[in-house]
Each structure stands twice: as structure tokens, then as C-alpha cells.
Amino acid sequence: MTTTSAAIPGPAPEPMIPATATATATPWPELLSAAADDCLAALLTTADQDWSRPAHGLDWTCRATLDHLALGLTGYAGLLIARPQDRYITLFASLDPVAPVPACLDGVGIAASLLTSTVRDTAGQVRAWHPWGHSDAAGFAAMGITELLVHTYDITRALGVPWAPPDGPVGAALTRLFPGAPAGHSPFDTLLWCTGRIPLPGRPRRAEWQWDGTPEGDRNDRSASGPRVRPPRAGGVRTDMVG
Numbered sequence: 001m002t003t004t005s006a007a008i009p010g011p012a013p014e015p016m017i018p019a020t021a022t023a024t025a026t027p028w029p030e031l032l033s034a035a036a037d038d039c040l041a042a043l044l045t046t047a048d049q050d051w052s053r054p055a056h057g058l059d060w061t062c063r064a065t066l067d068h069l070a071l072g073l074t075g076y077a078g079l080l081i082a083r084p085q086d087r088y089i090t091l092f093a094s095l096d097p098v099a100p101v102p103a104c105l106d107g108v109g110i111a112a113s114l115l116t117s118t119v120r121d122t123a124g125q126v127r128a129w130h131p132w133g134h135s136d137a138a139g140f141a142a143m144g145i146t147e148l149l150v151h152t153y154d155i156t157r158a159l160g161v162p163w164a165p166p167d168g169p170v171g172a173a174l175t176r177l178f179p180g181a182p183a184g185h186s187p188f189d190t191l192l193w194c195t196g197r198i199p200l201p202g203r204p205r206r207a208e209w210q211w212d213g214t215p216e217g218d219r220n221d222r223s224a225s226g227p228r229v230r231p232p233r234a235g236g237v238r239t240d241m242v243g
Helices: 026-046 060-081 101-121 137-158 167-177 186-194
Strands: none
Touching: 026 060, 026 137, 026 167, 026 186, 060 101, 101 137, 137 167, 137 186, 167 186
């Protein structure tokens, strides 16, 4: 992975989503399950296409991007279960490399269900390590939603299939992980801008980005952490076992 060192011109000021607007009326397990169902249904419609193509904007093929999803969703569940304070877990999930795409989508669905169940069963005060902020169950649910949404976009865009998710899971994940994201745009366009995939009017596509999984109440109390920028695309999970 590489970063871009060139400075990006500062955009004109525009309204920002308030950092305090973090509450969601729909429980996080339901939001995560809804996002998974929508993404997997969209991906299933493309199962007969050429998944050896590169996913849009990624170095991975569309098929390898599914491995990344399975790895990430299972890894987030594992972090919430093991609750390490300074490292990733040592459990890795992968998909059968010779399985057809529909069977691989079943595997991603299993990984999403494991994370959903773990989020549902984890007490609100629990915290687990993540390189972009020690997080709670809601934060890991939002990470799982973001992984599903942006990588479904990467795949469907590469395969030429129009797709956009419902606003509910998008808005919840956006507000939870990207406090201060620009307002005035559709939730999905804003999420795609936050994750370095598209420009917005007056705002160029981001060359570096990072979410903040730290619960809002913990942000003022946390000690100094690592770098607050990241290479685009990787999604906050280990990539050395992907592809």
C-alpha cells in the first residue's frame, strides 16, 4: 500500500455533520443485517460475470475482494470476542478458492451473521482494539457495514451494475465512523467520498483517509494514538492474507 504525499487544495467551507449526531433509532444488529442482505443480493445478480476483473479502484480482483470481506467481518467479530488491547487476533477466515461465486457469497453471509450475533451479544461498555481507535460493539457494526457497502460498490462498479444501498445503514455508519463528514450530499455519496472513492462538489477525491471507531464519549479521554491518515481502500483490516 502506498500513500500520496502531494497536498490536496483545501475546499471551500461547507456544512458539516455534527459530531454529536451519533444515535440511531434502529439497533445496530438490524442495520448490519440489512446492509449484508442488500449487498449480497446485489452481488448475486452479478454472479455470472467475470469476477477475475479488478474491483473498481482496487489492486484486488472482484473475487479477491470477497476474501477481504470474509476476513474483515470475521476479524471484527473476533476482536469483539477476544478484546485485545494492542493487536489483531490470529484467526483468519478465507473462502474456498475454487468455489463458485454464489457459494462464496454464502461464506460472506456467514461472516456477516457471525459479526451481527457478536454485536448483539456484546455489552455496551466493552472495548476492543482497532488501529483506528479502540471501539465498542456499535463501532464494529459500523465498520462491518462500511466494509460491505464500499466493497459492494467496488465490485458492482467494476462489473457495470448500477447499485446503491438504502440510506439507513449508510447514514448510521457514516455518522458513527466519520464525525464531521460534509453535509449536503446523499449519505452514500458522502460515504464514498469519506472512503476515497469519489469526489464531491468542491471536494476532490481523497488520497488518504481513515475512520474513527472510538466511541464519542471516549474521544476526549483517549491518549495520543497512531497516525490519523491512512492509505486509501484497505478498510482497516489486515490485507496480507487477502487474494
